[in-house]
Amino acid sequence: MTETDAPRRRSDATRAAILAAARERFAADGYERATVRAIAQDAGIDPSMVMRYYGSKEGLFAAVIDVELVLPGLAEIPVDDVGTVLVGHFLDLWEHDSVLQTLLRVGVTNEAGAERMRGVFSGQILPLAERFVVTRADAARRAALVASQVLGMALVRYVLRFGPAAQMSRADLVAWVGPTVQRYLTAPEP
Amino acid sequence: MTETDAPRRRSDATRAAILAAARERFAADGYERATVRAIAQDAGIDPSMVMRYYGSKEGLFAAVIDVELVLPGLAEIPVDDVGTVLVGHFLDLWEHDSVLQTLLRVGVTNEAGAERMRGVFSGQILPLAERFVVTRADAARRAALVASQVLGMALVRYVLRFGPAAQMSRADLVAWVGPTVQRYLTAPEP
């Protein structure tokens, strides 16, 4: 998804600085409040450079969310631990990579962000659910339930910052939420 | 919270039209993209009227989110049904009142919206949780978990509009999510 072996240019450092600043601003402020001027200032360059290298603000945003986002393979872990392991992986992803934070902040008001979020859902959670049930419709429902709990957890903990949710230890969170995800994936339909 | 017996003015209809238009716009577009001009056009009046009656865009937003938001009393229902009943109430609230949609859309990027959201949490879900456990810290954790699941459900269903989540029937949703909430409220600590 991301470019790998392009010819090295002298401006690569600038490009990277812009991208890094954009990541932080979009993740912290959402699409509208993250201005091109602010991003450029963070990157220590002129706003016009953003346009030169990314075409437009929308193009810059597209570059920010155009990253591989993969949950570690859950194939080899015991079936009974899928819930807790998945929750742990999601917490890691959330805390060490700003792209999910960006997608959530932006996806709530911006259609491109929402579309990308749906893409992550279809590409990561849906295939996971399909390994546990037979019908495609059932898998879709279960994946949606998993997404609701996992995104809801991130929402109250990292975005809305509800006190209790932000203060819960990682272990507590896994112990509480893991079984929910486990049930959504493996329990018989109610 | 809302004014009740003020002297009736001739402009009450206009005030109401502005408020109604603002509710829809804020709920649909979030704070930044809901412009005063667009709201005024929806209400069929001049943008300057918004300033006259609500002081500023921020004042208008404050008026929009300044509404009583109460979950129906859950005191008289059987303890074992708390989860399913609560989820049902939340779905009703979400579909018949735009204020929660507004708060979620805005709260993700706007601190005033987030603060109001935390207020709803503290005023509605926290007291509920305190009826089921003894220590205040435990209640806070459980309330946060309930909020994460319930808001996450709303997020994927009404805001991000994940296909499977949006298409699930109300009955299915209650049957799947109800037990999760029930467990968060009444299960012993893991």
Add this chain to the structure above:
DNA sequence: GGTGTTTGCCAACGCTTGTTGACCAACGTA
């Protein structure tokens, strides 16, 4: 019926936004 207040529109302000093009310095190559 005259007078003061309310309701509404209009035009404009000052500011910020994304975006553009002119221009200069540094570099690579012959």
Add this chain to the structure above:
DNA sequence: TACGTTGGTCAACAAGCGTTGGCAAACACC
């Protein structure tokens, strides 16, 4: 050393934003 290419700044643009003040019509009251 000369020259085309690349990297970068600067100043400005048009558009949109929230916001303001003035003015005309409609109303309320004596």
